Amino acid sequence: MRAFDADVLIAGGGPIGLATALELNARGLTAIVLEPRSGTIDKACGEGLMPGALAALGRLGVDPAGHPLRGIRYQDARRAVTHRYRSAAGRGVRRTVLHDALRARAAEVGVETRALRVDEVAQHDDYVTVDGMRARWLIGADGLHSTVRTAAGLDRPARASSRDRRRYGLRQHFAVAPWSDLVEVTYLPEAELYITPVDEGTVGVAVLAPRPLDLEAALAQAPSVRERLAGAAEASTLRGAGALRQRTRARTAGRVALVGDASGYVDALTGEGLRVGLAQAEVLADCLARDDLRGYERAWARSTRDFRVLTAGLLAAATSPVRGLIVPAAAALPRVFGAVVERLAR
Template sequence: MPERLHDVVVVGGGPAGLAVALGCARAGMDVAVCEKRTGVIDKACGEGLMPGAVRALAALGIDPPGHPIEGITYRQGAMAAHAAFRAGPGRGVRRTALHDAMREEVLRHGVPVLPIAVTGISQHGDHVRAGGLRARYLIGADGLHSVVRGLAGLTKDGTGRLAGTLRWGLRRHYALAPVTNAVEVTWAARSEAYVTPVGPDTVGVAILSSMRGGFTEQLTAFPELASWISGAEPVSTVRGAGPLRQRASKRVAGRVLLVGDAAGYVDALTGEGLALALTTAAELVRCLRADRPSDYDRAWKRTSRRSRWLTETLLWTRGRPALARRIVPATVRAPRLFSTIVDQLAR
């Protein structure tokens, strides 16, 4: 019997990889997913889905449970600026709930999720081999520290550095009723805290920082937040991720393509990671359906340009203390500009 040739093998069973697998399966392709981790996958994540991400999931037939998000609030000391989403509500969704909903839909479409760790790849004229499987195309969707990116020779020097800083993220959940339907972002000297409602009685607290340290230590930069959660029951363990900045020289090397964090990542500062992963996954599927993988790198750049520019600009400002102190005051003084920026992020 001839050895089976899949149309697509996806390495990585997170949201980006599952979105590609589901999109390909819905297009009639033979797909398999390699994911060495078993069960529902969790990850340090702000867990706020922008309205664009909610729409992208709906297009895939996925409606994960969560809490409505109607906008974003920036805080610094006594100052606060709020901007509502104009394009409909976003949603706060536990990462585990999102993964469970996406995996269920992938399995419903008959896509196997195999407990395989890919440690090598080899490209041939009309196929790629990886993890004992053979496919026309191999998709690296294996996260910030992508093995596939390295094996394909697509890792770019300077990974993890921007303006001389490294940044990390931490996240934990607490049994607290949300006090607002917005993502609350509090700015400190070298870090930001994100409070996201993810259910009627649960909030997620994520901290992004250029300082190393445990979750409790990082909370000291946010005394009001620390006081609010001090008596609440933690309902998850602390999850960490980083360094957040990861660079890829390209997104395509022959029959190997990268998506999600594996394709290159700037920072979680603007909260667009999941939305960008889903929209670029749709572009990748479109290129595979047309059998034009070389088009994907250009499509990725076009689709992610606005997000990358906004994130790079805000992160550049963040890295300069004299300017960073003025970010929240500027949003307070110019609410229409803040609203416009948030509207761009939410699309």
């Protein structure tokens, strides 16, 4: 039999695909990243790295430039509650800056990247082939609308009730000096508006809503934020994402595994998609180093449990008649709010 091209093929060269390659490299496994897009990849996301995400990147030798984040503020038209991290700070980082830092680190340690879109996947007892390449395993790190997930038969149709919770995101940057070292989350009647400082002269503005929502319409509902952005030039192209909710039957099938958004996604409202993906990359690499892909399902569940439970609970509240009570409850119970933030920040 022809020798393997690599131990692992990774479909998707975004941050989680590259982080997975770095985790595998650290364990002595070879990986080839397959990514059809060239250059730096941007994406509509909140861009706030909580302390745990920043620490996970540091362990991989990645230290992207950005703006310190000292905590989280929830606010509505009448009140606000703030929690500042008790230990290390997080960091607001442009997605393009993060991607470039991970690409540079991957190249430094010798991870190979090929400009290829995964179209044909065939599984065998001891290996998998992808468009003529052969490896022991294939990892789908190709995002919300993963082709690997579909090819492996791991898609799970949304329940009728969950269709009502599908939400969409928009993100744009503005050239204005940050006015805070916090991620500010403003609860609007039907949407959340996120402000994240990403460098000394730029803030990111993101909105999450149950339907595609015009950014100007969202800002019109948040006059204090709109006032701070008045006259600021747009510093990026408006980008969108959705539907955000994605469900999977499982995270593995044969010799295929899913990581990051491809493995299933609840919502972006807690801002910890990258932290969860980095945790998954770590435990998946551990499993493959032991030749124990079946163990990844349990490890995935353990590594994501807190995030999934907290996010699902908050999403249920945000898409129900009690939505208007979220900020008042957080303000009335600041210790509980702080405990939730600290749990997500780990």
